[in-house]
Amino acid sequence: MLVQSRQSPDWSQLPDDYLAGGLATPNPAVRDWQPRFAAGQILRFRLRANPTFKRGRRRLAWLHESEQQSWLQRQGDRGGFGVLQAWGVGEGFVTMNGRGFRKPPLTCYSVLLDGFLAVTDPALLVQTVAAGLGSGKAFGFGLLSLAPAEVPLSTPGCA
Numbered sequence: 001m002l003v004q005s006r007q008s009p010d011w012s013q014l015p016d017d018y019l020a021g022g023l024a025t026p027n028p029a030v031r032d033w034q035p036r037f038a039a040g041q042i043l044r045f046r047l048r049a050n051p052t053f054k055r056g057r058r059r060l061a062w063l064h065e066s067e068q069q070s071w072l073q074r075q076g077d078r079g080g081f082g083v084l085q086a087w088g089v090g091e092g093f094v095t096m097n098g099r100g101f102r103k104p105p106l107t108c109y110s111v112l113l114d115g116f117l118a119v120t121d122p123a124l125l126v127q128t129v130a131a132g133l134g135s136g137k138a139f140g141f142g143l144l145s146l147a148p149a150e151v152p153l154s155t156p157g158c159a
Contacts, residue, residue, distance in 0.1 A: 006130070015018060035104075035146075037122035040083065042149040048091075050108045061109035063090075068074030068111055071132075075133045076097050076117065081126030086115030096139055108136045111127060116149055 008030055037043075051062040051071040062068050068088055076083045091110035119125055132142030 007133050035126050037080075037119045037125050039119055039122060040144060041119040041122075042071075042118055043081075043119065043146045044149045045115055045147075046112075046132060046145040047113045048141055048143065049111050049113055049134050050141040051111055051140075052109075052135045060094075063109065065090075068113070076120075079128035079133060080119065080121035080126075081117040081128070084116040084118055086113055088113040094139075106139070108139060108141065110141070117146075 019129060024069050039132045044048050049068075053062060053071075054060075062071050069083075069086060072086055073083055075086060089112045090091045091112055093103045093107050096106045097105045115143070129146065131137075133144055134142050
């Protein structure tokens with residue numbers, strides 16, 4: 001499990017055997033992360049997203065891959081990166097209960113996106129990583145995970 005937080009997490013409310021496969025540890029693997037990006041830097045990314053748009057007061061899911069790719073490009077334009085390659089796997093609708101007294105369950109569409117991006121605005125990308133992307137962040141969507149791009153990008157149609 002990866003937890004990203006502006007504050008150090010407090011694990012004290014979890015059952016003793018919940019973390020690290022049964023090992024009771026008060027605050028496992030907590031570390032400060034100060035990202036440093038450079039314009040033009042190529043990174044690998046993973047994002048579990050809830051790609052949506054608004055129609056009136058309703059939020060609706062982009063269900064087709066081309067719509068999801070366009071959504072991701074727009075997120076990058078606003079978030080300090082350009083998408084070089086991306087592929088996704090639709091994980092279907094996820095329903096979450098417990099939104100409060102007499103409220104209906106919330107249903108979100110989940111897509112797992114992987115790919116490569118190029119940093120266009122390093123400071124803005126730092127803010128984007130801290131804030132997350134898209135809707136549904138309170139329900140586990142929008143965490144942009146980044147890593148160095150160790151594998152060269154493939155040319156479409158080449159092995």
